[in-house]
């Protein structure tokens with residue numbers, strides 16, 4: 320489990336996170352939702368120690384973040400970081416060199432899942448296929464948790480569907496995912512838990528299934544209720 324406890328973060332005089340707390344379980348998809356600029360990316364950067372926090376604590380499977388935590392967790396950014404002249408096979412070789420946790424078998428399964436060929440050059444891929452390769456490179460690592468920032472931004476509905484399908488496939492296994500998205504409709508059926516963020520605080524944390532069963536509400540219904548009240 321990833322536990323974010325009372326995390327605060329200031330950029331200059333601006334307090335962007337004002338005591339954020341939530342948990343994300345292994346084997347579940349936790350979605351951070353909030354309008355532009357509320358601090359979602361900052362939370363992910365804090366979990367990955369890409370930025371220092373001002374106060375609070377972050378635990379992974381009960382232990383405080385250390386250098387070794389990054390054997391357990393990976394961040395999939397919203398743009399691909401591989402040089403565009405590489406072919407997919409070169410990107411695989413690069414990842415295998417760089418990460419001990421690279422799983423070539425899973426990478427090949429993902430390639431088949433996304434109907435891509437390893438001879439394709441990154442610069443020649445469509446936007447949707449570039450997003451798929453980007454996600455593939457992260458998911459092929461043998462880690463327990465993935466953080467994904469806006470994996471659906473700027474891509475067409477068919478590619479969004481194919482990417483969303485990976486979440487229900489065996490390729491995610493029982494790993495934990497924290498995702499940010501503005502495309503809630505696309506993944507509402509896949510998400511286990513929602514953490515609603517507004518202006519640097521958690522407004523509400525809930526299980527999608529519980530709200531659906533007990534109150535007959537969708538994620539969008541809850542969003543309307545919370546943000547329009």
Ligand SMILES: Nc1ncnc2c1ncn2[C@@H]1O[C@H](COP(=O)(O)OP(=O)(O)OP(=O)(O)O)[C@@H](O)[C@H]1O
Nearest residue numbers: 330331333335353354355356357358359360361362
């Ligand atoms: N390095 C930085 N220096 C100064 N301010 C920053 C920095 N990074 C983020 N911010 C500010 O922190 C706030 C939160 O940004 P963040 O990117 O976390 O929001 P977000 O919820 O991910 O937004 P979006 O949905 O647009 O991606 C914004 O006001 C942003 O301008």
